[in-house]
Amino acid sequence: NKSKGKKLLPCPWRLPILGNLHLLNPNKPHHSLLSLSNKHGPLILLHLGSIPTIIISSHDIAEEIFTKHDIAFSGRPLLTGPKKLFYNCSSITFSTYGEHWRQARKIVMLELFSTRRVRSFEAIRVEEVEKFVDAIKHLSIANLSELTLSLANNIICRVMLGDKFADGGYGGKGGVWLYELLKESQRFLGGFFVADFFPALKWVDRLIGFQGRIEKNFEQVDKFLDRVIWEHIKKEKEDNEEEERSNNTNCCIENEDMVNILLKLHEVAALHGGFLSSIDHVKAILWEAFVAGTDTSAATITWTMTQLIKNPRVMKKLQEELKQATNGNTHRLIQECELEKLQYLKQVIKESLRLKPPVPLLVPHETIQSCQIQGYDIPARTRVIFNIMAISIDPNVWEKPLEFWPERFEDSKVNFKGQDFKFLPFGSGRRKCPGINFAMVIVELALANLLHCFDWSMPIGMKAEDINMEDNIGLTTHKKEALCLVAKSKW
Numbered sequence: 001n002k003s004k005g006k007k008l009l010p011c012p013w014r015l016p017i018l019g020n021l022h023l024l025n026p027n028k029p030h031h032s033l034l035s036l037s038n039k040h041g042p043l044i045l046l047h048l049g050s051i052p053t054i055i056i057s058s059h060d061i062a063e064e065i066f067t068k069h070d071i072a073f074s075g076r077p078l079l080t081g082p083k084k085l086f087y088n089c090s091s092i093t094f095s096t097y098g099e100h101w102r103q104a105r106k107i108v109m110l111e112l113f114s115t116r117r118v119r120s121f122e123a124i125r126v127e128e129v130e131k132f133v134d135a136i137k138h139l140s141i142a143n144l145s146e147l148t149l150s151l152a153n154n155i156i157c158r159v160m161l162g163d164k165f166a167d168g169g170y171g172g173k174g175g176v177w178l179y180e181l182l183k184e185s186q187r188f189l190g191g192f193f194v195a196d197f198f199p200a201l202k203w204v205d206r207l208i209g210f211q212g213r214i215e216k217n218f219e220q221v222d223k224f225l226d227r228v229i230w231e232h233i234k235k236e237k238e239d240n241e242e243e244e245r246s247n248n249t250n251c252c253i254e255n256e257d258m259v260n261i262l263l264k265l266h267e268v269a270a271l272h273g274g275f276l277s278s279i280d281h282v283k284a285i286l287w288e289a290f291v292a293g294t295d296t297s298a299a300t301i302t303w304t305m306t307q308l309i310k311n312p313r314v315m316k317k318l319q320e321e322l323k324q325a326t327n328g329n330t331h332r333l334i335q336e337c338e339l340e341k342l343q344y345l346k347q348v349i350k351e352s353l354r355l356k357p358p359v360p361l362l363v364p365h366e367t368i369q370s371c372q373i374q375g376y377d378i379p380a381r382t383r384v385i386f387n388i389m390a391i392s393i394d395p396n397v398w399e400k401p402l403e404f405w406p407e408r409f410e411d412s413k414v415n416f417k418g419q420d421f422k423f424l425p426f427g428s429g430r431r432k433c434p435g436i437n438f439a440m441v442i443v444e445l446a447l448a449n450l451l452h453c454f455d456w457s458m459p460i461g462m463k464a465e466d467i468n469m470e471d472n473i474g475l476t477t478h479k480k481e482a483l484c485l486v487a488k489s490k491w
């Protein structure tokens with residue numbers, strides 16, 4: 001009776017208790033949702049267990065939401081994984097819209113993602129890319145899935161925690177334990193907790209051991225972050241004493257890592273209250289940078305290399321661009337100041353992000369107030385999933401949507417900053433990724449050098465057509481099978 005006179009959202013037939021959950025393949029929910037939207041339309045309502053969830057799969061509905069109802073859609077559901085791993089969701093990504101989120105985002109925008117800050121990490125990126133290239137030279141077969149994860153992990157580790165905590169290894173040698181810790185956290189963030197779909201059945205997660213495993217992972221993460229913080233405090237004290245002794249008051253902000261910066265802000269907040277008043281907030285921000293930044297950047301590099309090995313014409317054209325940019329000098333690395341002129345590289349990365357967006361369903365949103373979309377009433381506290389993969393291969397919008405064709409971005413103003421609603425690999429509106437600049441310079445520098453320093457081919461006995469393009473989704477989509485290629489060094 002309640003719905004009398006109201007326009008009802010299309011909703012596939014559902015089962016008692018499970019609702020529409022049985023329609024989702026847990027390994028490929030973005031593909032299942034694409035099939036459902038092809039059948040039922042670009043705005044549908046699913047009952048995932050007992051949680052009403054709307055799925056958005058068209059650019060015009062995304063535009064309506066991000067331009068007219070952005071605040072209403074800026075909440076985040078309180079999910080089991082992030083609640084545990086990010087200290088009761090006190091990080092940015094998973095905290096719901098409000099003062100805490102605003103303050104947290106403001107601080108990281110200023111201290112981590114501002115143009116000046118991103119630029120100040122150049123030496124770290126260059127050094128790590130150099131080691132990365134050097135490691136590949138010594139490998140008969142390069143496992144790019146693993147190597148790119150090491151690269152992103154080492155850069156983020158050095159930027160966030162300082163040099164001491166990154167042991168800088170490549171090719172499965174270095175930082176393995178931190179890496180394993182991170183992988184386990186990511187499994188839980190993208191994983192299926194019964195409580196997230198049937199809040200009343202929370203006990204089932206404990207019964208099947210899921211809750212126990214996440215608690216163990218959290219304990220290890222927490223212990224690690226405690227050690228990082230303790231060592232920074234100790235070092236700061238020693239430096240201050242040394243400074244007093246030598247009367248040297250030169251403060252070098254460029255050498256500060258994120259832990260130093262957050263600890264200083266924590267000291268002030270502990271006296272006056274607000275965000276960062278608890279040391280748990282500091283830990284949540286630190287762990288989140290690993291989780292949000294490592295996987296996504298590595299997946300972008302790996303997927304782009306996958307597309308290039310399958311498309312030799314594009315790879316050749318890109319290598320030609322790099323040759324021209326360096327006047328044919330293959331005996332040195334591409335520098336960051338040269339990236340700006342590499343226009344074809346930028347088109348190639350965009351095309352790769354279009355076909356394989358690393359976060360194809362964004363992070364789940366939740367409405368914080370009721371509103372109307374396309375004439376449908378959407379109540380507050382509705383979970384919202386944006387299937388941006390469906391949008392970026394929509395045949396009504398994109399010509400030859402499944403083809404890898406970077407030239408489509410030539411002379412086009414379409415970018416991924418969140419204003420072009422047919423292409424949203426970083427999201428849009430208030431919740432869009434704040435790490436775009438931070439990530440893109442890593443991705444561009446790594447790819448430019450991979451292609452400038454090496455010629456790439458398939459291992460003997462394999463053809464590019466054999467490459468498995470299937471993805472495995474957690475919070476980020478990865479290539480299901482590792483990308484292993486032969487790299488022939490040009491110098």
Ligand code: HEM
Nearest residue numbers: 092093292293296297359362363425426427431433435439
């Ligand atoms: C190519 C690499 C990356 C991609 C494709 C990517 C993509 C995304 C996406 C799709 C979202 C969710 C937007 C939404 O829910 O509407 C997001 C959020 C976020 N990303 Fe990224 N990201 C990348 C790199 C990074 C890096 C390197 C960092 C930090 C070191 C980072 C930090 C964040 C944070 C903190 C949020 C949460 C924003 C909020 O909820 O307010 N990302 N990212």
